[in-house]
Amino acid sequence: xPKKSGRDGGARRxxxxxxxxxxxxxxVARAExxxxxxxxxxxxxxxxxxxxxxxxxxxxxxPAGRIVAVxxxxxxxxxxxxxxxHRDITAPGRNAVAMITEDQPFLAVDRVRHQxxxxxxxxxxxxxxxxxxxxxxTVRYEKEKAQLDFETxxxxxxxxxxxxxxxxxxxxxxDVVVEGTYRTxxxxxxxxxxxxxxxxxxxxxxxxxxxxxxxxQCPYYVVRALRVLLGLPEAKVRVVQTTTxxxxxGKEEYPSVLAGHAALLARKAGKxxxxxxxxxxxxxxxxxxxxxIITHRTAMKKDGTILGIDIDLRLDGGAYVxxxxxxxxxxxxxxxxxxxxxxxRIRGRVMMTHTPPNGAFxxxxxxxxxxxxxxxxxxxxxxxxxxxxxxxxxxxFNTGDVTATxxxxxxxxxxxxxxxxxxxxxxxxxxxxxxxxxxxAAKGAVKGAVKGAxxxxxxxxxxxxRGTGLALFFHGxxxxxxxxxxxxxKAGIALTKDGVQLLVGSTExxxxxxxxxxxxxxxxxxxxxxxxxxxxxxxxxVPDSGPTVASRTCMVVGRILQRAAEKLRAQLGDYDxxxxxxxxxxKLLEARGTVEVIEEYERPGDIVWNDTTYEGDAYGAxxxxxxxxxxxxxxxxxxxxxxxxxxxxxxGKAIHPILAEGQIExxxxxxxxxxxxxxxxxxxxxxxxxxxxxxIIPTTLDTPPITVEIVEHPYKNGPFGAKGVGExxxxxxxxxxxNAIRAATGKRLDAVPATPxxxxxxxx
Amino acid sequence: MATDLIPLGDPSxxxxxxxxxxxxxxxxDLVIDGYxxxxxxxxxxxxxxxxxxxxxxxECGACAVLLDGQLVLSCLVAAVECDGRSVQTVExxxxxxxxxxxxxxxxxxxxxxxxxxxxxxxxxxxxxxERKPDATRAEIAEALxxxxxxxxxxxxxxxxxxxxxxxxxxxx
Ligand code: FES
Ligand code: FES
Numbered sequence: 001x002p003k004k005s006g007r008d009g010g011a012r013r014x015x016x017x018x019x020x021x022x023x024x025x026x027x028v029a030r031a032e033x034x035x036x037x038x039x040x041x042x043x044x045x046x047x048x049x050x051x052x053x054x055x056x057x058x059x060x061x062x063p064a065g066r067i068v069a070v071x072x073x074x075x076x077x078x079x080x081x082x083x084x085x086h087r088d089i090t091a092p093g094r095n096a097v098a099m100i101t102e103d104q105p106f107l108a109v110d111r112v113r114h115q116x117x118x119x120x121x122x123x124x125x126x127x128x129x130x131x132x133x134x135x136x137x138t139v140r141y142e143k144e145k146a147q148l149d150f151e152t153x154x155x156x157x158x159x160x161x162x163x164x165x166x167x168x169x170x171x172x173x174x175d176v177v178v179e180g181t182y183r184t185x186x187x188x189x190x191x192x193x194x195x196x197x198x199x200x201x202x203x204x205x206x207x208x209x210x211x212x213x214x215x216x217q218c219p220y221y222v223v224r225a226l227r228v229l230l231g232l233p234e235a236k237v238r239v240v241q242t243t244t245x246x247x248x249x250g251k252e253e254y255p256s257v258l259a260g261h262a263a264l265l266a267r268k269a270g271k272x273x274x275x276x277x278x279x280x281x282x283x284x285x286x287x288x289x290x291x292x293i294i295t296h297r298t299a300m301k302k303d304g305t306i307l308g309i310d311i312d313l314r315l316d317g318g319a320y321v322x323x324x325x326x327x328x329x330x331x332x333x334x335x336x337x338x339x340x341x342x343x344x345r346i347r348g349r350v351m352m353t354h355t356p357p358n359g360a361f362x363x364x365x366x367x368x369x370x371x372x373x374x375x376x377x378x379x380x381x382x383x384x385x386x387x388x389x390x391x392x393x394x395x396x397f398n399t400g401d402v403t404a405t406x407x408x409x410x411x412x413x414x415x416x417x418x419x420x421x422x423x424x425x426x427x428x429x430x431x432x433x434x435x436x437x438x439x440x441a442a443k444g445a446v447k448g449a450v451k452g453a454x455x456x457x458x459x460x461x462x463x464x465x466r467g468t469g470l471a472l473f474f475h476g477x478x479x480x481x482x483x484x485x486x487x488x489x490k491a492g493i494a495l496t497k498d499g500v501q502l503l504v505g506s507t508e509x510x511x512x513x514x515x516x517x518x519x520x521x522x523x524x525x526x527x528x529x530x531x532x533x534x535x536x537x538x539x540x541x542v543p544d545s546g547p548t549v550a551s552r553t554c555m556v557v558g559r560i561l562q563r564a565a566e567k568l569r570a571q572l573g574d575y576d577x578x579x580x581x582x583x584x585x586x587k588l589l590e591a592r593g594t595v596e597v598i599e600e601y602e603r604p605g606d607i608v609w610n611d612t613t614y615e616g617d618a619y620g621a622x623x624x625x626x627x628x629x630x631x632x633x634x635x636x637x638x639x640x641x642x643x644x645x646x647x648x649x650x651x652g653k654a655i656h657p658i659l660a661e662g663q664i665e666x667x668x669x670x671x672x673x674x675x676x677x678x679x680x681x682x683x684x685x686x687x688x689x690x691x692x693x694x695x696i697i698p699t700t701l702d703t704p705p706i707t708v709e710i711v712e713h714p715y716k717n718g719p720f721g722a723k724g725v726g727e728x729x730x731x732x733x734x735x736x737x738x739n740a741i742r743a744a745t746g747k748r749l750d751a752v753p754a755t756p757x758x759x760x761x762x763x764x
Numbered sequence: 765m766a767t768d769l770i771p772l773g774d775p776s777x778x779x780x781x782x783x784x785x786x787x788x789x790x791x792x793d794l795v796i797d798g799y800x801x802x803x804x805x806x807x808x809x810x811x812x813x814x815x816x817x818x819x820x821x822x823e824c825g826a827c828a829v830l831l832d833g834q835l836v837l838s839c840l841v842a843a844v845e846c847d848g849r850s851v852q853t854v855e856x857x858x859x860x861x862x863x864x865x866x867x868x869x870x871x872x873x874x875x876x877x878x879x880x881x882x883x884x885x886x887x888x889x890x891x892x893x894e895r896k897p898d899a900t901r902a903e904i905a906e907a908l909x910x911x912x913x914x915x916x917x918x919x920x921x922x923x924x925x926x927x928x929x930x931x932x933x934x935x936x
Contacts, residue, residue: 037870039813043813700905
């Protein structure tokens with residue numbers, strides 16, 4: 001039931017093209033809205049099972065070494081404890097976390113390859129006893145040499161190459177070659193709910209099966225990991241996602257590890273076992289955004305035309321492969337930024353280091369590679385003496401242009417549009433701010449700043465240094481290349497006597513999956529939104545809709561649901577409202593017992609991809625973004641602060657405008673955090689600042705006013721034109737901020753986070 | 765790594781303590797382990813799991829509740845200190861089936877995405893609006909600065925608090 005919202009969602013959006021949609025495009029009441037504001041929503045640590053034990057993990061305290069012995073304090077009373085080590089994993093099970101490869105063990109066998117690597121698992125009914133016991137188990141190691149710095153590392157976990165056109169010829173023709181090297185640091189997802197699961201022996205009728213409840217993004221990834229670990233058929237593994245307190249990629253692959261650990265303990269104990277990480281453990285042990293070093297060499301014509309782009313990109317993979325190959329592939333495909341060039345060469349590598357494995361984080365490599373691309377754009381502009389906006393306009397993708405992988409952009413290209421809108425919105429905001437300050441808007445200040453290289457206003461008077469920076473970016477929606485075909489995701493709709501129930505394996509992690517899917521189905525069936533119910537994300541009930549990652553849940557899974565709705569509609573015959581729908585539904589149910597339509601992903605006919613040569617249509621569609629950051633730097637503390645931020649994002653269609661804006665605002669602030677505050681400090685291969693007092697994420701006081709505008713440039717194969725929204729917003733803020741710092745100071749940073757130490761180093 | 769935070773050798777901490785307090789306007793009479801925090805008391809003894817935790821070190825704000833009307837981080841308050849006092853949690857915000865204006869505004873404005881930080885924000889905002897019914901955006905930001913949210917970017921939370929403040933001032 002469409003509900004009036006108290007905010008100016010409509011005013012903030014460009015005019016909707018979609019005419020008289022009744023549910024889609026409206027701010028309907030969120031499916032789980034009430035339970036989340038009353039405290040009724042049950043997260044994993046809110047659940048208690050009968051006779052439940054608590055589990056904990058004994059972890060390595062060296063980055064590389066041979067395990068000589070694990071010893072329990074003989075003085076301690078070990079009554080009631082359960083222990084698991086690698087010998088408890090028996091054939092046909094395998095001690096391997098099933099991900100892209102099987103190189104990572106659930107429990108170390110004789111060596112450890114990173115700090116905090118799991119060695120033993122321990123369980124007890126009393127948490128205080130458990131903690132006391134864990135502290136009384138010691139591991140003796142023979143230390144080995146650890147490679148901790150990925151820039152000097154030589155072992156490659158994955159390498160890919162993208163080639164297009166004649167690069168040598170492009171560089172031979174160039175008037176100017178511009179080179180730059182850019183670095184980004186690790187970032188912690190920092191979901192406020194830490195990782196946690198409860199494993200129970202048995203699944204349905206199978207006493208020898210396993211059931212896991214937990215906080216996660218991808219229940220079917222966990223099913224697969226448990227099957228490999230325990231050697232069980234799919235029917236004996238049941239995974240239920242509980243209300244999840246944020247993910248951001250951090251609950252994409254890691255829950256497979258944790259679920260495996262809890263399952264091993266539960267099977268050994270014959271009892272349910274809960275494992276919920278403390279914050280410190282979550283920070284030192286789980287995946288982070290890959291640090292990167294990226295070098296650009298660009299062949300330029302004097303007039304600002306890009307002739308050729310040559311990029312070398314390296315990511316710090318950590319000790320195991322996890323999802324690094326696909327992070328690398330997304331990083332590489334987005335590495336040029338939204339610009340065309342006839343000749344492109346991109347070499348991407350993931351380096352192995354003796355540090356905890358890095359993994360999925362919102363943006364999935366694209367924030368790193370587009371940070372480099374956009375800071376480099378400003379460098380090119382400065383070296384050629386061209387205005388940065390003009391330089392970008394000259395090279396920005398238009399419909400019909402071809403990307404690095406040779407993908408011809410047929411439709412839904414909004415690169416210019418988002419830039420125009422961002423400049424317009426920024427100009428308005430700047431005027432308003434100036435007016436609010438009671439000053440007259442300094443004419444040309446806006447443009448001058450975005451132009452870059454405003455003079456270093458040496459702060460003799462102690463006034464802050466101010467600057468404005470721009471970043472343009474794009475983000476492919478859905479799995480890369482042939483990924484969606486391989487996934488063959490399923491989703492469906494079951495008829496009930498009161499309406500329909502959605503059968504979807506996609507998870508609600510705060511982004512509004514359930515609401516948005518229900519809107520798509522309500523609209524497609526032509527029935528009220530409140531007649532749509534969604535089945536719990538329980539693998540015993542819902543089909544595998546693929547993982548809830550890669551900005552695919554709306555565009556890809558939403559589209560499958562839309563097709564299922566259309567089929568169901570055809571089966572029902574004519575009805576004209578919710579009431580007559582119910583009548584027909586009941587009749588059909590009487591005749592057939594159950595009515596379910598399950599649809600599978602269908603590759604749009606015009607999408608072609610070659611996974612060996614990395615050529616073709618990397619993504620069905622791209623979201624487009626433009627960011628403008630206004631910053632100031634305190635001349636004494638060198639702390640940079642964002643004073644205003646403009647984010648214009650094209651997402652095809654906002655199914656639920658408030659939820660979409662929430663994704664953009666949240667992603668933008670996470671990007672601002674990465675740019676300015678979030679610094680993972682590693683010592684001896686371990687996160688040294690593993691607490692919220694010294695790993696700083698933005699608070700309310702660090703949040704600038706953010707002007708958000710949604711552009712709706714529809715994609716023909718998305719539901720009602722929708723593309724992905726979750727990740728695109730985090731691709732731009734870091735570059736916009738670093739470009740603003742350069743505008744303010746005249747000095748290059750070329751790296752994030754732009755901590756006061758880094759800024760001071762650049763300035764003095 | 766878990767350390768031996770609770771010296772189990774010290775029997776006083778293992779001692780059971782008797783407590784009488786008011787939680788969400790209901791008298792409670794309890795016997796609990798002496799080392800427990802108010803957070804543990806609420807979640808484990810009273811099954812009031814609406815109060816969350818994200819650090820148990822006073823860093824995230826997820827566990828915020830009102831103790832005699834004051835905002836406190838329940839992970840930092842020893843349960844024994846609450847004897848004879850009054851606690852309000854998110855479960856006590858509703859008036860029967862009717863949501864508190866802050867609750868309905870949070871739901872409508874998108875201020876609760878994953879919802880995990882929400883109970884803490886609601887109580888921090890409630891404490892503010894009781895003190896300052898016409899709080900400005902800057903005052904709202906200041907009052908909520910001890911609460912971390914990773915999903916929303918805070919703006920929809922500000923809007924929700926402003927909308928609720930307007931409703932409360934309007935006497936609804
Ligand atoms: S749990 Fe984080 S402040 Fe209390
Ligand atoms: S809504 Fe998820 S942390 Fe605030």
